[in-house]
Amino acid sequence: MTQKYDAIIIGAAIIGCCIAFELAKKGYKTLNVDKLGAAGHGSTSNSCAVIRLHYSTPDGVAMAREGYFYWLNWEKYLETTDETGMITYINHGCLVTKTEKNKYLKNVMASLDELGVEYEELTPEGMQKKFPFLDTRQYGPPRLPDQPGFGEPTGGRLEGALFIPESGYISDPILSSHNVQVAAEAKGGEFLFHAQVTDIRQKDGRVAGIVLKDGAEIDAPIVINVAGPHSFIINRLAGVESGMNIKTRALRQEVAHAPAPEGVDYEGTAPLISDGDIGCYSRPEVGNHILIGSEDPDCDTLEWIEDPDRYNQNFTGQWKTQVMREAQRIVDLRIPNTMQGVVDLYDCADDWIPIYDRSDLAGFYMAVGTSGNQYKNAPVAGAIMAYLIEQVEAGHDHDQDPLQYSLKYIERQLNLGSFSRLREINRDSSFSVIG
């Protein structure tokens, strides 16, 4: 391994690997450095890997739609085959309930219409006909099990839901990172594991490389922070945090796994469900299980983590809360005695919209603040970061004149200024995992 590269990428999970692949295709000599032992072993490993389209902003919907086509054309995108196996995309469609908070999905439908994406508007009766295991009564706004009225309908039925057929999930997020690592290596990219970055070096007002825990120094005129929930630490090492209007923090999350009700082929027939009425999202999981995450409703206390290397990795009452909330929607869902699932961290931006940007330090870039919702967008993030880096290094002033990126599948321009570290808080955001 040489000790000089065109670009060092801190992090070798799904987004770090996608950036390496895109830069390597452009001829950059890249090195991904990760303190863990293999690609995708960070927060990506516990991602629910849901591929869905309903975001609260038109750019969010457009990016997710573009990402969908990358997953659909995975082998073509990678231009190679990973001999350890290739991921599968499982398409079950996505059911999104209409609530007052999501404005009955009017904005989402407008964005889907603009992109020509098919969807079906379902009445409560239509929801039940399509998915007989659903209870379509209204329970919202979401509350905690110890709050009065929990589990009791709050009046009538839901307003209805959207069913978006082209949505699904990826079988194995670690394998997807490995697939992209192999693709990046095929283009000359290198990877260094078990190597923790402890400092960012600078020379003459520009980034000059990194220092590793063992004291080794590696040179590069470009360094990219893709460190997930550790992103704020890397930004502090580079001294760029004070120049950011939007910042990132680590947020603890629990995802529960519970067996589907007896007699329901959940794994074979159930859709992804995004349900603001009960404050949960869910998807089928192998073993006829249901995987249940929180949509961060107002009643849940957000648990911000100061040290992403030291946080409670055991389940808490939140686990049971999520299963009990889901049991309002899935008829006969039982609360298991054994708690199964995952505990991990989001790298959360102040407005739950990612930062794909340069920094005030020349040559130092970041793809951070992915807020629990950017796994699906990783291939697009890779492409836009490579474009942004190429343009900024060629002298473009992205801060003053935001770059526009042509999304190749959906043939739409994406204003990269909406992912700027300098933006004002985006008030259109859901301020939740929905983005």
Ligand SMILES: Cc1cc2nc3c(=O)[nH]c(=O)nc-3n(C[C@H](O)[C@H](O)[C@H](O)COP(=O)(O)OP(=O)(O)OC[C@H]3O[C@@H](n4cnc5c(N)ncnc54)[C@H](O)[C@@H]3O)c2cc1C
């Ligand atoms: C529980 C959970 C569920 C999710 N579900 C979904 C979903 O359904 N759909 C969706 O689209 N998104 C989802 N997400 C979000 C998505 O998984 C993330 O946005 C995405 O995986 C982030 O990838 P990444 O490459 O940026 O970072 P990570 O996977 O966090 O990787 C960062 C890497 O940086 C390395 N690193 C950190 N510090 C250093 C250092 N100092 N030196 C060297 N290496 C370092 C880490 O070891 C790690 O490997 C979920 C996230 C979580 C936690």
